[in-house]
Amino acid sequence: MRYVDEFRDAGLGRVLAGEIAAAVEPGRRLKLMEICGGHTHSIYKYSLDDLLPDNVELVHGPGCPVCVIPMGRVDDGIALAHTEGLIFTCFGDMLRVPGSEQTLLDAKAEGADVRIVYSPLDALRIARENPGHEVLFFAIGFETTAPSTALTLRRAKAEGMTNFTCMCNHVTIVPPLRALLSSPDLRLDGFVGPGHVATVVGTRCFEFIPAEYGRPIVVSGFEPLDILQSILMLCRQLHEGRCEVENQYTRVVSADGNPLALAAMAEVFELRPHFEWRGLGTIAHSALGLCDAYREFDAERRFEVPGVSIADPRACQCGEVLKGVIKPWECRVFGTACTPEHAIGTCMVSPEGACAAYYNYGRIRRPKEAV
Amino acid sequence: MSAPESFAGDREQRVLAIIETARAKPARFRDARITLAHGAGGKATQTLIEGLLVPAFARPGGALAALGDAGAVAAGGVALAISSDSFVVKPLRFPGGSIGELAVNGTVNDLAVSGARALALTVSLILEEGLESEVLAAEVAAIAAAAHTAGVEIVGGDTKVVERGAADGMYITTSGIGVIDPRATLSSEAIAAGDVVLLSGPIAEHGTAIMLARNLFELDAEIESDTCSLWPAVDALLGAAGPALHCMRDATRGGVASVLNELARAAGVSVTVDAAAVPVAPNVAAAAELLGIDPMYIANEGRFVAFVAPAAAERALGALQAVAGCEQAAIIGTVAQEPPGMVLVDTGFGGRRVMDQLVGDPLPRIC
Secondary structure, eight states, X not given: OTTTGGGGOHHHHXXXXXXXXXXXXXXXXXXEEEEEHHHHHHHHHTTGGGGSOTTEEEEEEXXXXXXXXXXXXXXXXXXXXXXXXXXXXXXXXXXXXXXXXXXXXXXXXXXXXXXXXSSHHHHHHHHHHOTTSEEEEEEEESTTTHHHHHHHHHHHHHTTOSSEEEEEEEBOSHHHHHHXXXXXXXXXXXXXXXXXXXXXXXXGGGTHHHHHHOOOEEEEOSSHHHHHXXXXXHHHHHHHTOOOEEESOTTTOOSSOXXXXXXXXXXXXXXXXXXXXXXXXXXXXXXXXXXXXXXXXXXXXXXXXXXXXXXXXXXXOHHHXXXXXXXXXXXXXXXXXXXXXXXXXXXXXXXXXXXXXXXXXXXXXXXXXXX | XXXXXXXXXXXXXXXXXXXXXXXXXXXXXXXXXXXXXXXXXXXXXXXXXXXXXXXHHOOTTOSGGGOOSSXXXXXXXXXXXXXXXXXXXXXXXXXTEEHHHHHHHHHHHHHHTTTEEEEEXXXXXXXXXXXXXXXXXXXXXXXXHHHHHHTOEEEEEEEEEEOTTSXXXXXXXXXXXXXXXXXXXXXXXXXXXXXXXXXXXXXXXXXXXXXXXTXXXXXXXXXXXXXXXXXXXXXXXXXXXXXXXXXXXXXXXXXXXXXXXXHXXXXXXXXXXXXXXXXXXXXXXXXXXXXXXXXXXXXXXXXXXXXXXXGGHHHHHHHHHTSTTOTTOEEEEEEESSSTTOEEEEOSSSXXXXXXXXXSOSSSOOO
């Protein structure tokens, strides 16, 4: 595959790994967080940990859209999916996310009309083809996917659709990062920044991280060489005593982001006063709801939504995993009670979840050298 | 800092050991309802088979416990193989094939990878009220043509019609019987450390062709299903490797990854795959990349993996590559003792990772 294989060149990867090792001062240990679940997935898929020197540790962050959906919202979605005559559409990742009593896959087996779509536009098409049915799109994701939901709603409005609604669970990246950075026990040296989110929002909005919290961030692409290069850029910043926002993913990310996408979001969404995040608690101004001009498409206004807040299962430590406080394998139910096929926590469901990535790709007992 | 870190490393190894023990336990079927995941060929399918069907049907020392693609039965001193396969693919026709052709090749191939050339098939049709006769006639012709190509006779069958909505056009079940070739000494237990893993050709074409045929993605690519009879390839391998050919399996639902996991588990060995050695056509790789699906998990209908003793590997590969359609056959991996039941991948990037069984279903009803 042209333009992809070039970023998977093993020879260049080894060169970068060597430069990373050379850029870290001997005796110094670096803890770097990759914010985005897409990075976590790539890191495990290409086993990049194997290439890094022992004193550079990667910590997984909160940027996995499925992982941060609280159980109450899943229950709300499942309750709506059981509505007579309603067609419930969502991305495939959502189907196995556990609610308090069942998953959407279980709801489907019980007769709910749950359909996987690959784009919100597919949901709109289903609405067009089924004029006698309500069609609901369960929207999730950070600023990466929010523009496509916004454009779909804009089109639904232009077409005068009356049977299409959206249950909006879109979240924004900056508030959870602030929450994370404000934590008194923060022990991170730098961040691998979310490339796809930055495509939309630009690199400028991450400037608070070096300015207010004194940590460097490098916005990164998702191929193995992208990630290694970003780690190298972080190590060099730390080595040279610099602390700034750098952009490794220059082939798609600009300082100001995508103005058309931002305009579509501004037209359709407004910030919710507060939103519950799985494992992170309620964070003010951290999520998007539909604004008044789009109220007729808002599933939460059209339907009776239980809106109950459900505490995470006691055994589940997704919150600590999402904050990078513990590694997936340190969770007390990891791999035994909580597995991809019978997940307790969201981090075990999504391919971008740290637990799923570690379980599916990283579960190797490596021969340990004698200490 | 170094002392606590090495402690954490040991602790991680212990956690992983506990997980391996848990995974090695026999599967228990405790789902409240059947979901599409039970049909996907991954973990849920395995739980259904090993947790519900086998305990109910298997007799001590019987053929079912081997969980091969076909069951072996001895009759009057002749070793027979019996297999059955159902087809519910949507759409009925797709680039490179159709449900009728799949239905014949599916059972012929289950017999072939068990070392048996198919002798006879029965064909059962479940038809939906309202199905156009023209569509049915086309599939009947496809069944006849595929049977002719595979050299197998259709000796019986059954027809049922269900109300509109109770089926989706048509479903087909074929059952087949064949005589196990005297050159074949195949079983998952014969797989041994040191064996090499052969793959008969480029992967993921069938599943990708079906995905694109459904027009869900507005992707256009000329990708055709790989459906074909595997007997000529199996015949060539048996001739070249004989008893050095330890086991074969066709990589249908769940793809090459699922088949390797099944066999690693059954044989109690590990398989390490060299990701760079696995042949994937560039357009298939690109489509899979766009859809975010690993080609190793995408279904094939005309590809199989074979485990061969190392001394016979090159000879077997040469024989396989000489068969039409298998020119790109390759050695993709090796077998080791440890860690038992696991499939690992050398990423081509200097690292090694797990390649687990499929959980959930990227796409139902591909065969």
